[in-house]
Amino acid sequence: MDELTTLAVKALGSFGGAVLALVFQPPLNTRDFIIRSVFAFLCGVLFGDPVRQQYLNWPETWQMWVASSAIVSLASWWVWGAAVRLIGAYKGPK
Amino acid sequence: MTGVDVSLLIGLMLALAVSVGNLRAWKWLLAAAASYVVSVVYWRSGLPYAAFIGGLCDAAICLTVYFLAKFRWEMWVWRLFQFSVLVNIVYLGGELQAWPSLSHNAYSIILEAINWAALLWIGGNGAIQAIGATDAFPSAGGSLRRLRRALSPLYRDRKAPAFTKAGH
Numbered sequence: 307m308d309e310l311t312t313l314a315v316k317a318l319g320s321f322g323g324a325v326l327a328l329v330f331q332p333p334l335n336t337r338d339f340i341i342r343s344v345f346a347f348l349c350g351v352l353f354g355d356p357v358r359q360q361y362l363n364w365p366e367t368w369q370m371w372v373a374s375s376a377i378v379s380l381a382s383w384w385v386w387g388a389a390v391r392l393i394g395a396y397k398g399p400k
Numbered sequence: 401m402t403g404v405d406v407s408l409l410i411g412l413m414l415a416l417a418v419s420v421g422n423l424r425a426w427k428w429l430l431a432a433a434a435s436y437v438v439s440v441v442y443w444r445s446g447l448p449y450a451a452f453i454g455g456l457c458d459a460a461i462c463l464t465v466y467f468l469a470k471f472r473w474e475m476w477v478w479r480l481f482q483f484s485v486l487v488n489i490v491y492l493g494g495e496l497q498a499w500p501s502l503s504h505n506a507y508s509i510i511l512e513a514i515n516w517a518a519l520l521w522i523g524g525n526g527a528i529q530a531i532g533a534t535d536a537f538p539s540a541g542g543s544l545r546r547l548r549r550a551l552s553p554l555y556r557d558r559k560a561p562a563f564t565k566a567g568h
Contacts, residue, residue, distance in 0.1 A: 329482060333563045
């Protein structure tokens with residue numbers, strides 16, 4: 307599989323993960339949606355494969371690339387939301 | 401068509417019949433039926449990753465309900481199909497050997513249970529709204545009034561609007 311196809315497979319997985327995240331945890335508003343989507347997509351593309359190799363120990367097939375990118379994308383969507391809420395909760399009084 | 405399909409079809413007809421006049425209920429019933437037909441036809445055609453297609457159909461219903469729902473009872477349809485998406489993901493992961501697999505029987509039984517729960521929930525709430533039981537009726541007696549009070553939050557507008565309609 308050439309590099310461009312690999313990237314396309316990872317992008318597909320990340321997109322799928324972001325859609326799943328939207329199904330399970332909708333954002334608060336459009337701004338939050340855009341930020342989370344971009345963050346989750348980039349995390350899925352960049353960290354999907356390293357996570358598959360290092361932590362999940364899944365075989366090197368295109369299905370596993372898609373799955374690992376989707377899982378990383380889904381997790382990063384959730385992490386972003388949790389981080390924003392935590393930071394918001396600890397904001398000092400106005 | 402198998403016995404399961406026929407019984408679901410009869411259930412769908414009954415749910416449509418009791419909720420005549422409630423277009424919102426009809427919309428969700430027909431969406432659920434379409435999702436079932438697409439996933440079952442794909443599954444029986446023997447094509448790979450049928451759980452993926454099933455999950456995709458359920459995710460489409462989830463998103464449609466999330467964006468278009470008006471009442472709180474409709475948001476429970478969203479929750480129900482979220483669970484269905486989750487079951488499909490678990491089964492698909494097992495099929496790909498990413499984690500221990502869920503048996504096909506357990507998968508089918510859970511999905512059937514979700515389909516029946518959706519039919520009962522949408523049909524029941526659709527019927528209650530269609531006959532106007534959620535409107536004020538001061539002449540209603542004690543137990544009926546208590547039941548109405550218990551159910552009334554379900555027919556209020558949903559708590560949070562879809563994110564596209566929310567302010568910044």
